[in-house]
Amino acid sequence: MNDFESPILSVKNLNKQYGAGCGHCRTGDEERLMKNYCPKCGTVYACRHISFDLYPGEVFGIVGESGSGKSTLMQCLYFDQDVTGGEAYIRTYKNGEVNLFGESSQQKRHIRNHQMGKVYQNPVLGLRMGFSSIGNIAEKLIAAGSRNVGAMEGRGRTLLEHVNIPVRRMKEPPKNFSGGMQQRVQIAKALSNNPPILLLDEVTTGLDLSVQASVLDLIKKLQRQLNISIIIVSHDLGVIRMLADRTMVMLDGRVIEYGLTDQILEDPQHRYTQQLVHSLL
Amino acid sequence: MKIAYNFAFFDEGSKREIRRATLKAIAIPGYQVPFASREMPIARGWGTGGLQLTLSLIGKNDVLKVIDQGADESVNAVNIKKLVTGTTGVKTVEVTAEATLIQSRHRIPEIPLKEHQILVLQVPLPEPLRYYEPSEFVTKRLHAEKEYSGAWLMLFEQIMKYGNMSSGADHPVMVHDRYVMAPSPIPRFDNPKMNYSNALILLGAGREKKVYAVPPYTKVVSLAFDDYPFEAERFDGMSCRLCGAAGVFLDELIHEETGETYHQCNDTSFCLSRLNSVSAKYQEVPLNE
Numbered sequence: 001m002n003d004f005e006s007p008i009l010s011v012k013n014l015n016k017q018y019g020a021g022c023g024h025c026r027t028g029d030e031e032r033l034m035k036n037y038c039p040k041c042g043t044v045y046a047c048r049h050i051s052f053d054l055y056p057g058e059v060f061g062i063v064g065e066s067g068s069g070k071s072t073l074m075q076c077l078y079f080d081q082d083v084t085g086g087e088a089y090i091r092t093y094k095n096g097e098v099n100l101f102g103e104s105s106q107q108k109r110h111i112r113n114h115q116m117g118k119v120y121q122n123p124v125l126g127l128r129m130g131f132s133s134i135g136n137i138a139e140k141l142i143a144a145g146s147r148n149v150g151a152m153e154g155r156g157r158t159l160l161e162h163v164n165i166p167v168r169r170m171k172e173p174p175k176n177f178s179g180g181m182q183q184r185v186q187i188a189k190a191l192s193n194n195p196p197i198l199l200l201d202e203v204t205t206g207l208d209l210s211v212q213a214s215v216l217d218l219i220k221k222l223q224r225q226l227n228i229s230i231i232i233v234s235h236d237l238g239v240i241r242m243l244a245d246r247t248m249v250m251l252d253g254r255v256i257e258y259g260l261t262d263q264i265l266e267d268p269q270h271r272y273t274q275q276l277v278h279s280l281l
Numbered sequence: 282m283k284i285a286y287n288f289a290f291f292d293e294g295s296k297r298e299i300r301r302a303t304l305k306a307i308a309i310p311g312y313q314v315p316f317a318s319r320e321m322p323i324a325r326g327w328g329t330g331g332l333q334l335t336l337s338l339i340g341k342n343d344v345l346k347v348i349d350q351g352a353d354e355s356v357n358a359v360n361i362k363k364l365v366t367g368t369t370g371v372k373t374v375e376v377t378a379e380a381t382l383i384q385s386r387h388r389i390p391e392i393p394l395k396e397h398q399i400l401v402l403q404v405p406l407p408e409p410l411r412y413y414e415p416s417e418f419v420t421k422r423l424h425a426e427k428e429y430s431g432a433w434l435m436l437f438e439q440i441m442k443y444g445n446m447s448s449g450a451d452h453p454v455m456v457h458d459r460y461v462m463a464p465s466p467i468p469r470f471d472n473p474k475m476n477y478s479n480a481l482i483l484l485g486a487g488r489e490k491k492v493y494a495v496p497p498y499t500k501v502v503s504l505a506f507d508d509y510p511f512e513a514e515r516f517d518g519m520s521c522r523l524c525g526a527a528g529v530f531l532d533e534l535i536h537e538e539t540g541e542t543y544h545q546c547n548d549t550s551f552c553l554s555r556l557n558s559v560s561a562k563y564q565e566v567p568l569n570e
Contacts, residue, residue: 135434135441
């Protein structure tokens with residue numbers, strides 16, 4: 001099997017629930033749940049049996065309404081939250097033979113620092129607002145083992161230029177920046193150690209249209225130049241249409257449809273997807 | 282004077298609890314052990330951590346020395362000495378070599394410590410990652426996972442802002458290749474003295490309720506970058522106005538009338554003993570020559 005055909009990341013049967021569950025809901029019977037939670041015990045099933053593969057150089061879109069489990073899925077993949085069950089494998093980590101979710105927290109941190117980058121919807125989560133922008137980038141590099149100030153400063157400078165942050169503002173803390181700039185610093189930080197996988201969680205939500213366009217442009221450009229694999233979560237179908245090669249639609253913690261983005265948008269099969277596509281302004 | 286307190290102020294149970302925490306701290310070099318910080322007749326933040334260690338360890342045959350930023354006679358040092366002697370009756374000294382127990386605020390004495398001595402340091406903020414991460418819950422995890430990028434990040438920020446590692450005091454150290462530790466606000470000049478120290482070093486934070494330790498002969502490395510090595514303060518070409526010592530930690534003073542700048546040993550007992558020996562010999566002998 002050549003590189004192109006074997007996935008860089010595969011997720012198998014990922015489950016995430018909040019609450020222990022009860023006799024009523026533990027059977028996994030769909031009819032017994034109200035949307036994604038159990039009316040008897042209040043347990044929320046945020047992600048249910050999610051499986052997908054991410055291929056090298058691919059942009060994989062995840063759409064769904066608010067509360068459908070998109071962000072929870074991303075948090076689980078970045079180890080911000082522990083999963084309830086399921087497996088994930090990265091090809092570049094121990095030959096893809098070890099389940100990431102079963103690793104120790106040190107190993108998870110290592111994977112996060114060496115294999116992944118994440119851009120959060122809210123820059124406060126992804127950046128240290130009081131530290132300088134270049135320090136924010138250095139943080140990720142230090143975590144990945146660098147102890148050379150000159151090299152880190154050079155790398156940070158290159159990346160910040162890449163995302164169009166003026167060099168003279170490099171040492172300013174992100175709290176002085178506009179939302180769009182903060183988002184671009186986050187992207188620079190996420191890219192700092194050349195991660196093979198980039199997770200983007202609603203990166204353009206809340207930005208005005210022209211800034212949205214420039215951030216999307218940047219992501220597209222970087223993705224082509226560096227050939228990274230991206231998982232992008234959005235409830236904005238325009239963003240998905242522009243960026244994603246393949247798309248997965250989520251509703252109430254389940255995957256209801258997936259396929260090529262064009263196919264999903266032009267010929268939606270599931271009732272919810274049809275509604276979603278037709279409500280596009 | 283009739284002493285109305287138990288020996289060394291605390292009841293035996295309290296002393297035992299503090300000693301138990303201390304033993305654990307020695308067993309895990311650099312690890313911050315929580316302990317039940319007692320109410321003291323001085324306010325928290327005025328050396329209660331160090332004082333509790335001193336009181337829990339002191340015995341009738343101990344000889345005590347207390348320093349406050351190098352000085353034996355400052356208010357803080359004198360009051361602590363009064364409390365300890367008032368409740369124990371032990372002898373206090375100023376000569377470092379004669380003491381068995383040395384409580385210090387923010388300095389390690391100039392004279393190398395010996396195996397039979399214990400140095401107790403007072404600590405205001407025991408958590409080296411606190412500025413980077415405000416949550417204790419999170420910093421505990423970071424220590425557990427040996428995730429210290431935050432400590433390096435703070436030094437990186439200093440380099441970005443000021444062009445060098447500018448921590449005036451409390452420059453973080455790696456103890457025994459495992460825990461990053463705040464060495465208490467000693468100047469960088471004193472950091473190397475912790476490395477393979479002959480004496481046991483105990484650190485106590487009363488307000489933050491933590492005890493930690495550097496056992497004798499333990500590796501202590503100050504954090505640094507490949508291209509920005511750790512440097513202690515330097516006093517090139519300067520020497521003490523009183524005793525002429527060079528290569529020691531000097532205070533910079535300004536003469537009130539002439540406005541002239543001059544330097545003086547920060548460690549007063551060291552300066553005094555040199556003055557005594559110099560006047561005995563009628564000659565000046567710089568320390569490092």
